[in-house]
Amino acid sequence: MTANAISVRDVEVRLGGATVLSDISFDIRESSFVAIIGPNGAGKSTLLKALLGLVDTSRGTITIDGIAPRDIPAAWAGYVPQVKALDRDFPALAIELVATGPHARWPWRLGAEARAHALEALELAGAKHIADRPAGRLSGGELQRVYLARAFSREPKFILLDEPAAGLDVAGEADMYHIIESYQRKHRATVMMITHDWDGARIHASDVLLLNRTNIGFGPPDTVLNDQTLLQVFGHKGHTHPKTEGTRHD
Numbered sequence: 001m002t003a004n005a006i007s008v009r010d011v012e013v014r015l016g017g018a019t020v021l022s023d024i025s026f027d028i029r030e031s032s033f034v035a036i037i038g039p040n041g042a043g044k045s046t047l048l049k050a051l052l053g054l055v056d057t058s059r060g061t062i063t064i065d066g067i068a069p070r071d072i073p074a075a076w077a078g079y080v081p082q083v084k085a086l087d088r089d090f091p092a093l094a095i096e097l098v099a100t101g102p103h104a105r106w107p108w109r110l111g112a113e114a115r116a117h118a119l120e121a122l123e124l125a126g127a128k129h130i131a132d133r134p135a136g137r138l139s140g141g142e143l144q145r146v147y148l149a150r151a152f153s154r155e156p157k158f159i160l161l162d163e164p165a166a167g168l169d170v171a172g173e174a175d176m177y178h179i180i181e182s183y184q185r186k187h188r189a190t191v192m193m194i195t196h197d198w199d200g201a202r203i204h205a206s207d208v209l210l211l212n213r214t215n216i217g218f219g220p221p222d223t224v225l226n227d228q229t230l231l232q233v234f235g236h237k238g239h240t241h242p243k244t245e246g247t248r249h250d
């Protein structure tokens, strides 16, 4: 076990002939909850894919517990991808979608043991009650929970989430943070989550990676998410309201 769960050194990623990420360096301690924040097209999803070994780096090194992304055991990482649209006629039940997590193949015939395991993961994600609903008919928020359950189903020590709160209502979002943090405590998991929710990141993340094709800042939320860095990255300081400004993060 290395001191840092995830180590990224001078990483560059090129896609389709263009440099999408350059000079990315940061270290993540075990059991951290890191929020990745940045504008659309900043390379956030690309960075998660590089950490998972789904895209190659053209320079630099990434190690996960000392191992290169392409060599990490599949069970180490649970991934919730950004695009979650599912054809309405996709012939799978919610629970079958979860059960493909540990096996990464389709079609999947659900045995009693796999079903019990998938049900546990669904329960953790607050979605046990929708286990036997057709996956294509679930609402956006319900489907998010199913994908969360799928990521948990391997009991991974790394959880990589690409905008998991997208489409969730306020209660669903709070629930999602609770679910992730409970899992994290139980398994001492390291979590990286892409989000556009600055306030959620301030409250829940131990560190924030502010990204815009390169890393602009990395560290505790209060240090990184200051007006100056946000203006630099977004040209904007976020939502403010005269009545709540200054007190909204209390």
Ligand SMILES: Nc1ncnc2c1ncn2[C@@H]1O[C@H](COP(=O)(O)OP(=O)(O)OP(=O)(O)O)[C@@H](O)[C@H]1O
Pocket: 015, 016, 020, 038, 039, 040, 041, 042, 043, 044, 045, 046, 047, 082
């Ligand atoms: N396979 C690819 N080939 C060429 N360019 C790509 C590819 N994938 C992504 N890109 C480009 O890389 C840039 C970063 O994309 P990425 O999806 O990582 O951004 P993001 O920060 O996740 O944005 P969003 O907030 O919109 O999800 C974009 O300009 C995108 O068009």
Ligand SMILES: [Mg+2]
Pocket: 044, 045, 046, 082, 162
């Ligand atoms: Mg993205």
